[in-house]
């Protein structure tokens with residue numbers, strides 16, 4: 001499946017990683033949160049840490065961000081929008 005990494009639309013899809021002591025937050029939309037509506041929402045967010053994948057599944061009404069209690073060096077985030085597909089940080 002194609003993974004997009006650039007977003008020209010107003011609505012933002014690139015997952016944004018915030019590393020803090022003992023936890024990592026992944027937000028969809030750095031400044032503007034992606035919609036979480038019945039017909040258009042982020043189905044899941046994945047965080048890859050040093051080769052291991054951690055997933056959180058979301059539903060409409062949730063915030064488009066998740067907190068993972070993990071630590072590591074190499075981190076990549078991906079998310080899946082039910083309308084706009086797969087995106088990678």
Ligand SMILES: [Fe+2]
Nearest residue numbers: 040081083084
């Ligand atoms: Fe979308």
